Amino acid sequence: MTTRAELTEKIVAHKTYHGKKWVDVAAAVGQSKEWTTAALLGQLSLSKEQIAAASGALDLEFSEEEIALLMTPPYRGSLPTAVPTDPLIYRFYEITNVFGSTIKALIEEEFGDGIMSAIDFTMDIERSKDPKGDRVKVTLDGKFLPYKMY
Amino acid sequence: MTTRAELTEKIVAHKTYHGKKWVDVAAAVGQSKEWTTAALLGQLSLSKEQIAAASGALDLEFSEEEIALLMTPPYRGSLPTAVPTDPLIYRFYEITNVFGSTIKALIEEEFGDGIMSAIDFTMDIERSKDPKGDRVKVTLDGKFLPYKMY
Amino acid sequence: MTTRAELTEKIVAHKTYHGKKWVDVAAAVGQSKEWTTAALLGQLSLSKEQIAAASGALDLEFSEEEIALLMTPPYRGSLPTAVPTDPLIYRFYEITNVFGSTIKALIEEEFGDGIMSAIDFTMDIERSKDPKGDRVKVTLDGKFLPYKMY
Amino acid sequence: MTTRAELTEKIVAHKTYHGKKWVDVAAAVGQSKEWTTAALLGQLSLSKEQIAAASGALDLEFSEEEIALLMTPPYRGSLPTAVPTDPLIYRFYEITNVFGSTIKALIEEEFGDGIMSAIDFTMDIERSKDPKGDRVKVTLDGKFLPYKMY
């Protein structure tokens, strides 16, 4: 039996070998590059039509079993350890760990007691040109949900 | 002896009781609200002048020992556990855990192998109006650092 | 300095000694017994008026510093370990651990891919009479939040 | 050899591919959808008759080895880590972590010292219509077991 993790590895290996781009797959699927990449890496579920579009853009046939896996809402979590060891991903953990209390303080000052949704949420990853070295700009945009009184 | 953690609690309690705002303290200090809040919550070090400005804006005297603590680069980390338990901060951990492999894939597709710096880095937290409920917009902007060949 | 945890212990000890009831405090505060208890145990923040009402119902004066603590959105998390050791609380962890995949499967069958909010959420704890031994009935009622496509 | 975890994946993949519903399997088995789903996901054991009924409703033959696995009381626990990473399941962990002391305080105020059973226990998951967005309603109903004096 294929597991979802093995299917993710297969998609990534195929993509690397054939020089496909996430942005092109996303255009075919009709969603943002962030949503499409997350879905194909096993963090979101796709519809049959989206799977067909991705299949075309990647030039990769999926079996019935693989289509079933891509359609099923996955058990989410893309990291093998609670504290990530990959340096790129760790930097985001570090920001949460070091600046987490700051983020909390400023959101609460502006909005009152509540959270930023990680579900009704979009993410945008861009390159911004800079003469001292280009910069990564990650924008997280989530609905504020106040704690409910009852 | 006062610890840095106790000083943080004292500052926050004083601020809550007297209705002070991080944005006003930041204006007095002359840095962004994100930088200033992080510094006063014990994640960055302040100069003597910045401490004096914060003291005025908060209407709170600091002792010599407290000034020494605010000047010392702190042992960073603002969370008591590896996986944060506070729901607001957890959502950022969740984003890193669920979408970490997506962020890595997209930054590497755009920039090649490397990381986004969490040191040469700015953060901006804004409210964006939305008729379906206002949204929190967090922008993380860090220099891309490529892995060095040697 | 008083910490929020010490204030929680003080409130609970006072309440036990004087035989006060959470339901009566809640009636004075004007919120449900679940919300009021959670707030006084340090998981939600109270307004000045709610603090005054609770103070009267508990027959317990709060100092300015304690009022400041009760007003501040707390760093949430009421348990000292990742897996709770208290048998009553452990049973709820056990339900999540053993039946978590069942809950996920049934919510996704009914609603599609998404989560039940733990913020826009109410909880109700009731006694239901039963000749074989009374039963605890806990109802969790949260808004369904679908994953957003973008 | 097939493991119980692999059998769970096989059942779920078959169900997704053929568009079967847990509620229909449950009707055939003659138990609630919550009990039936938990059993087929490897958290409860089934009788030979229940297995035959599920097999029919799912349109899926089980081998003798698979029947043996479905009949054996499993080593329970449906999550790969102590703190769940899947956002849907995490929200229930969050409720236990943040509101655990509240649940304990209110059950003890009403019933005295003891626990809510997680064995003599039923669970009900429903959709409740709401114009602001439908809600998930999870009802946990367990026998109160007082600590025994002896």
Add this chain to the structure above:
Amino acid sequence: MTTRAELTEKIVAHKTYHGKKWVDVAAAVGQSKEWTTAALLGQLSLSKEQIAAASGALDLEFSEEEIALLMTPPYRGSLPTAVPTDPLIYRFYEITNVFGSTIKALIEEEFGDGIMSAIDFTMDIERSKDPKGDRVKVTLDGKFLPYKMY
């Protein structure tokens, strides 16, 4: 403020210094030595009358605050780490870890699928004389609770 843990240490130190016995305290309290010791070590709650009886047998006055603590159902858990480091207590952890699957297999063979209650439960610790060295005999006696179908 006194915490429950400090009160436990105070009771144990007083008992050691004055050579009091748990069995005598238990006789005064009118419960078994196992129940009484667990209660005074902070794992069960006592009534006012039981506290008065224990106070007499130990020759130790309790303040109002201490009485409140002894009356409150405690947050249970008597060990500082998930795996106990004390050799005496570790041996019981070892039995659970090494023979846990055996205990499960034999209870399920005899009773069907379910658990032994740890709440409706008594424990008895005895010395049994043996010429090769006396033996400790620990008897755990708990109600069998079958998993409920519904």
Add this chain to the structure above:
Amino acid sequence: MTTRAELTEKIVAHKTYHGKKWVDVAAAVGQSKEWTTAALLGQLSLSKEQIAAASGALDLEFSEEEIALLMTPPYRGSLPTAVPTDPLIYRFYEITNVFGSTIKALIEEEFGDGIMSAIDFTMDIERSKDPKGDRVKVTLDGKFLPYKMY
């Protein structure tokens, strides 16, 4: 290659499918049901004769490799996590965690400073009839080993 864990699963599956009983296997082996079950579940080593007897009682041939595995003292430990997730086994962990300090206090009061052996040790699991619901009675009987002075 077969691992010891896979052999355990094979024995258990065969036993379930053919409706064999641990008590009957134990009678053939000539040891208690507790010892025999623990040995076949991979926690104790068996002699060639005991393996032959078990093989007959289970109606299950073992290969030479499997016999070698059954003869080798295993790396013991029957649980996949430090804190067990299976509810039946967890209840014994809970007893150790909650009542560990009580067990320690009472053994030390009776015997002085030392431990109960978990090696020179027998375990007995029985059903005791009770009109309010049958009870599980687990008796642990281990030699007391005093700390040695030297």
Add this chain to the structure above:
Amino acid sequence: MTTRAELTEKIVAHKTYHGKKWVDVAAAVGQSKEWTTAALLGQLSLSKEQIAAASGALDLEFSEEEIALLMTPPYRGSLPTAVPTDPLIYRFYEITNVFGSTIKALIEEEFGDGIMSAIDFTMDIERSKDPKGDRVKVTLDGKFLPYKMY
């Protein structure tokens, strides 16, 4: 209240400052230096006479409360983390971790299935002269306890 850990620090500090030796304290107590040091560091309990002898040899008065602590069998465990961070102690952990399977294989080859007792056990730490640099010789001598059949 003094805790056992604080008493340990007090004894060690006093000993360092006054240049006392564990071997001399042991001679006064009438036990080996290994046993005596372990007892005073809070891992074994002392009798009143042993406490008096240690008090004389250390030139340090103990209060009644401190005597009570020294008499009570302690909750054992002398390290703050599961994996020791102190390099001297870590090397013994490393030996257990790296050579544990070797130790197990050789003891079982010589004695059959069982353990070396860590209770009926003596330890001897000696210096052995060596021209290439003196060596530490640690001898662990424990009774072999075979697994019991029953």
Add this chain to the structure above:
Amino acid sequence: MTTRAELTEKIVAHKTYHGKKWVDVAAAVGQSKEWTTAALLGQLSLSKEQIAAASGALDLEFSEEEIALLMTPPYRGSLPTAVPTDPLIYRFYEITNVFGSTIKALIEEEFGDGIMSAIDFTMDIERSKDPKGDRVKVTLDGKFLPYKMY
């Protein structure tokens, strides 16, 4: 591909089945039984000649791939968890945990500040006859390495 762990299991199974002894393999290899067992269990690397000698003594051919594995310095660590679950190996962990501070205190009293090497180190495991039950004697003999000033 064979892993080093699988090769270890193969060697042990072969040895058990054919009744080979570590002491005889060690004699053929020309090193102590402790060193030889550790090497074949995957904690030390062997030369081509030592592998040939072991192969002869065990009556077991190694493939080229297996010889390569036996020649490579392994990633050391012979236990699957940070705290060992096997009772025989746990007793050595317990000694380190309970008596670690004692070992540290006595080595530092005798040698000054430094460590006992776990690399320039020999281990000797012997049986010592004792009428009360034979004893295991483990001698650890390592070079003392003082902390360097510079």
Add this chain to the structure above:
Amino acid sequence: MTTRAELTEKIVAHKTYHGKKWVDVAAAVGQSKEWTTAALLGQLSLSKEQIAAASGALDLEFSEEEIALLMTPPYRGSLPTAVPTDPLIYRFYEITNVFGSTIKALIEEEFGDGIMSAIDFTMDIERSKDPKGDRVKVTLDGKFLPYKMY
């Protein structure tokens, strides 16, 4: 499917068996031995040309799938546990743990508040001859990155 970890094992086994040297592979690849080894062990990504050069120097053909793996930026982290168990690697962890606060204090005294980059970073491992025993000299050279004010 081959995983990156399996490919690493294959490269290492081939290298050991054929007596190849990392320094020679590095010369062919045209990078330092540190960079080249890290890349082939799965911590850095290689270009097609570098893979061809390594293939020649190792005398080892790579399949298309293996080339794809070597080209993909890997999920970094070369250790199976948070605290390394291999003694050679542990010594570097020990230096970080014991001397981490010293390194921090001295870098901050010299440079102000910031970090040493582990990305814009080179490492050099050399042998330095010493009559008392040769020494390993590891030089870590990373760009200082100051915390940014904004």
Add this chain to the structure above:
Amino acid sequence: MTTRAELTEKIVAHKTYHGKKWVDVAAAVGQSKEWTTAALLGQLSLSKEQIAAASGALDLEFSEEEIALLMTPPYRGSLPTAVPTDPLIYRFYEITNVFGSTIKALIEEEFGDGIMSAIDFTMDIERSKDPKGDRVKVTLDGKFLPYKMY
């Protein structure tokens, strides 16, 4: 009682407030800045003369108790968690985690099977000028210790 950790904080606070430098304290003590800083931060023990010299250079009197603490070999370990959260120190952990297998491979290729000592070891932290931004150069220099055959 003062603990060693509190003394470390006191020394650091005093040093920050009075603008003292570790390099000047080291010059007075007559050891390198790395050794001296580590000693005063509680990772190495000092002699009476070194303490007197440090006291002078810091302009800070030590009490007898504090001198005793500075003279005692400390329980080493300068980090509060197994994985450091401070970004500066984390980068060194990251190097160990990501490049640990590389360091091991290259040391073993050059020296054979063994370790680099972390005790007979010196560390040197320097600034190297660089037009693209100054660099931190950390040199670790430790004796190679081969695994001993015996």
